[in-house]
Amino acid sequence: MAAKPVPVASKQLMDVKLGELGTWLGARDFSPNGIVSSISRGGNRFFNKYINVKKGGIGGIGIMLVGYITLSYMWDYDHIKHDRLRKYH
DSSP states (O other): OOOHHHHHOGGGOOOOOOGHHHHHTTTTTOOOHHHHHHHHOOOOOOIIISSSTTOOOOOEEEEHHHHHHHHHHHHTTTHHHHHOOOOOO
């Protein structure tokens, strides 16, 4: 017996073929509530995978720290670039 085909809307992004990408994107919820709920699901998945484990290490907290450092550098890059090119004499 052959397996039933999975609808494109219920597939994960990594399982979608390139030709099905438009259909998959059309099935996503881009309302503000949908975006907030997807960010919340992503945060919960990250927490359960890296933080809420039996034998946890520094990995999950390290990923969060590197992400915070990268974001803060990107936000302050214009100020850092301006200070770098300034002459102090």
